[in-house]
Amino acid sequence: MKQVYNITDLREQITNWTLQEESKIVLVPTMGALHEGHLTLVRSARQLGTRVIVSIFVNPSQFNDPNDFQRYPRDEAKDLDLLRQENVDMVFTPSPEVMYPQPFMTTVSVPEIAKDMEGAFRPGHFDGVATVVTKLLLQTLPDFAIFGEKDFQQLCLIETLVRDLNIPVNILGAKIVRDEEGLALSSRNTLLSEDGIAQARHLNKVLFSIARLIQTGGVSISEAQGVGLAQLAEAGFDRVDYLELRDAETLKPVTETNIGRKMRLLTAVYVEGVRLIDNVQVNNASDWISGFGK
C-alpha cells in the first residue's frame, strides 16, 4: 500500500496506473478514525474498481466548533493497518497546508441543501464539506467515489454539487453499518463511555419506531414527530437538535400531500456532550420493510 502526502504524488501514481492498465479508480474520502462502516465502503470500492484510494483528512474548515475539531479522534497508525488489511492501493494523507495553501479564497456552496438540519446547527459546516470534497474529487478524478448514508444530508449535498458542477465522477451512497443493537457506527462513538454507548443505542430504536408509525399511518407527520421527540426525551436524550422527515432526494420537508415519495427520517442528538447523527429510510406503505433487525 502506497502512502502519498501531496497532490503531485497522488496524480503521478494515478497516471501510472491508467497508462499501464485498464483501470477504474475508486476514491473513499474519510476523516480517519476508521471503523467497520468505513471498511464496508472500502470493500464496496474493491468490488467496483481496480484501484482503491482512501483519503484521510480531518478537514478543519467543516468544524464549526473548534472543540469538536480538537477532540475528533485520530489514529493514523491503526487506520493504515486496517487499510493494508483491506488491500487498499493508496492512502492519501494531506496536511492542512497541502489542502489549503495560503492564500486560499474559494468556496463551493449549495445553500438550498445546507440551510437547515446539520447546516442550521453547524454554521459553515457544509461550505467546508462542499469545498473539500470538490477538491478531493478534482485532485483524484476517480471513476467512482463512495460516501456513507450516515451523513445523509452530506451525501445529498455531494450528489448535487457533482451534478451541478459537472464533476466527471459517479457518486455512490453506502448503507449505514450498525452494531448488534442498531447503533450507527461513528468515529465519535469512541468518545462515549459505556453508559453513553448504552444511551446512544436507544437512538436508532426511536427512529425505526417512528418510521414504522409513519408507515402504518393513522397519525399525521407532525403527530409522529411529536411522538418521536417524546420517545427521545423518555430515552434520556436531553438535547435534540432536530428530528425531521424529509424527501429522500430533495431533502425538502415532507407534508401530508407528498408523503407518497421515498422519505428519510433524520436526527441529531447529544450524548455526554458528543453530537451523534442518524437516519433511516421511510418507504411508501406498499413496499415498506423494516430495515432493522433483518
Place this chain on the structure above:
Amino acid sequence: MKQVYNITDLREQITNWTLQEESKIVLVPTMGALHEGHLTLVRSARQLGTRVIVSIFVNPSQFNDPNDFQRYPRDEAKDLDLLRQENVDMVFTPSPEVMYPQPFMTTVSVPEIAKDMEGAFRPGHFDGVATVVTKLLLQTLPDFAIFGEKDFQQLCLIETLVRDLNIPVNILGAKIVRDEEGLALSSRNTLLSEDGIAQARHLNKVLFSIARLIQTGGVSISEAQGVGLAQLAEAGFDRVDYLELRDAETLKPVTETNIGRKMRLLTAVYVEGVRLIDNVQVNNASDWISGFGK
C-alpha cells in the same frame, strides 16, 4: 468544424481525440459576438494545442442587469464563420437548459476577489462567472484554457479558483487587443454610435497617461487617481464606476508602501448607457515601457 450542443457529445469527441492521438486540448470560453480580441485568443490556442474548442454561451447568471443581458450582442452565424476560418476543431454552444438543468443549486465563489470593482457594481456577477467557468472547465477538462486580460479581475478570479479547487488545467491570460486608436476591443462596442466610439477612444488614453504619471513618480497614488478622474470627466465620461490601482496578482489596493510590485490600473465607465471596462499594466520604474503606441 464540429458543433456540439450538449456535454455528452462534447466529452465523446474529446475522448475520441485523446484515444486516437497525442492531443493537447485548449478551451477558449466566450460569450460570442466575436471580434479580433477573441480571434487572437483562438490563434494563441492553435499555437498551444492540437485541438481547439471554443465555447459560446451568454451566461444569464453573470448578468446582474437583465437589460444588459437582453441587449448583449449575439450573432452565432457570423461567429461560426469566423471560427471556421480559424480552423477551430469544435464549437460548443450549450443552451441555458443544458448548462443549468433544474433544480440547479451550486455556487462557486471567491469573495475576496469578487467583493470590489466589478463585483461591487455588479452584484452576483462574479459568482455567476466562477460557477459557469468551473462548469465549462470540468465539462471539457482541457489542458489549457485562455482568457483575455480585458476582464482582468475575472482572470484573477479564475486563476484563483482553479488553483484553490485543484482543477487540472493551465490558465493563460492573453493581452488586450486594441483598435488603431487604442480602444480595447469589446463585444459591447457594437452597441455604440460613431460618436460613442469616438468618446470611448479617450478611455485608454487616460489610462496610459495616468499609468505614466504613476510611473514617473512625484505624485501620490491618490493624487494620480484624482488627476485620472478629472481627465475622465474632461473627456466627457459622466459616469465612472471606479479607477483603481491594484496589485496585479492579489488585486489588493496599492499604497505608497507596496508600489514596487507589478500593478494594474483598472476602470469601468459608461458611454451612451453602455458599460465599458479597460485596464493597463503599471510597471516598476526601472522596467516601465508604455504599452501603447509601440
